[in-house]
Amino acid sequence: MKQKNLGVNTICTHIGEVEDTQFKGAISPLFMSSSYAYEDVDVKRYPRYFNTPNQEALCKKIAMLEKCESALIFGSGMAAVSTALLAFLHKGDHVVFPQTLYGGTYNFIVEEFEKFGIEYSFAKGFSEKDFLEVIQENTKVIYIETPSNPLMRITDLEMIGDLAKPRGIVTMIDNTFASPINQTPADFGIDIIIHSATKYMGGHSDICAGAVAASEKHIDKIWNLAKNLGGSLSDYTVWLLERSMKTMALRVRAQNKNAKKIARWLEKHPLVERVYYPRLSSHPDHELAKKQMKGYTGMLSFELKEKLDANLFMKSLKMIKQSMSLAGVESTILSPAKTSHSLLSAEERKNQNISDGLLRFSVGIEETEDMIADLEGAFQQISNKSLV
Known part of the structure; x- marks a missing residue:
């Protein structure tokens, strides 16, 4: 199947499937193994390294839906948020947030960042001026949510991308409330797209998962930290999520x-x-x-x-x-x-x-x-x- 210009329902249904080469089943088989061979293999697979067959396949679906090169899936939305942020922020760095944030993200910032020596500021509003007022010389990341939780405020994605790129700032968005069906931030120059996949991707209130989509370069950096933090997802949940996304x-x-x-x-x-x-x-x-x-x-x-x-x-x-x-x-x-x-x-x-x-x-x-x-x-x- 040619993967260029596929419709969104086709991507949801077919991209990221694992081929059943043994029985030719219509859906992806589930590989539950937590232990794989390491000699004479093309890929040394290990669940915590985010590279089991079901993990890799699902990431292709998420990446294509978000118009990105690559993706990673996590054990929760907060695992995705925290790993993505910490992958790009170090002691002495500064990050900009909007004033309105999901409570879990806000709590993570105010309770944990000081321990890492990471500085942060909250924009007073949603305009270009509001963000410019809090950008500093050591700002490394601008992180936004749009629509915001719970007041559905909208941040101008193109404006954020235009502010960040000439300054070498990485942009991140929590795209959970929109889902890739309603909004594809990569179209507007946003670097890293994050989801609580528990929500619209899962859609049935029965799994907990997170996702990050970005360029291969950015995903490699996030993966390098993720493999140490251990926020991977069980393959059974991966399989359930891939199934659920067919109807997203x-x-x-x-x-x-x-x-x-x-x-x-x-x-x-x-x-x-x-x-x-x-x-x-x-x-x-x-x-x-x-x-x-x-x-x-x-x-x-x-x-x-x-x-x-x-x-x-x-x-x-x-x-x-x-x-x-x-x-x-x-x-x-x-x-x-x-x-x-x-x-x-x-x-x-x-x-x-x-x-x-x-x-x-x-x-x-x-x-x-x-x-x-x-x-x-x-x-x-x-x-x-x-x-x-």
Whole structure:
């Protein structure tokens, strides 16, 4: 099969398969061995070296989806984030982050970087000026998330690439909320693309994994550290992830469609203060999202009117699950203040505009009408409660 100009569903389905040479099965065989021969072989394979047959094959799929030369898979999204950052940062180096970050990434930075002698700054906003203000002579990395978690803010990828390249700065993005179906940062000059593959790549809330895609040169540098940190993924989980990614484009596009309808419905609801979804014209980064995203995302957040009980609202839902994580085929909802950003202080959450009434909604593939009915039932519950 010629691999040039393949459609995304074809890439998801066929690239990165392991050929079943013995029985000619339609799917990849699973090689569970943790011990391989080292004499008279082309490749000396070892699971912690990220080069078992299933690991290598899956990396080809991820690399092609992200339009990169190479990729690595990890045991979790945070393993991918931490390994990628530490591979390019050393004592005395400086890194720039946006103000809004996934809570786990933020906690990693503030708790661990000082131990390594790594300096860091947070941009106050999302403009070129905001990033320029915090870039220093020893800045080695600019790391961004777009869309951001949980407010769906959009960072201009082309602007970040243009800022970094003449200064010799490596750029990294957490592309989890978009997925490669909705956004390919390499098109805009971003060097390293990171995913919590637990989310849209896995898509079924049953595996934990991470991924990094980049040039072969950058992947080699990340691998050199990764093999020492040991954040590799079991081959069974690798096989499950490759299986799940076959339907990723279908799932994500269905979630995009549902999220658009629900965001518009929520925006008109009298008990909702604000909806955060980049496809809405009311979103501050709507025009930028149109420029660099293909299908936006299945993620949105909304804020209840003041004094409404967010916890009661979630408990009143019947179908939508009050649950951690995101991007599964089933719809889930959570309070960022109590989960993804609970490691931040109340003041830090306030600085990121994360209120106790903010709810993050991961839209699934259920019928839109059923989700809206479930949401309306919960709104009625909190409305009745507020009248008592």
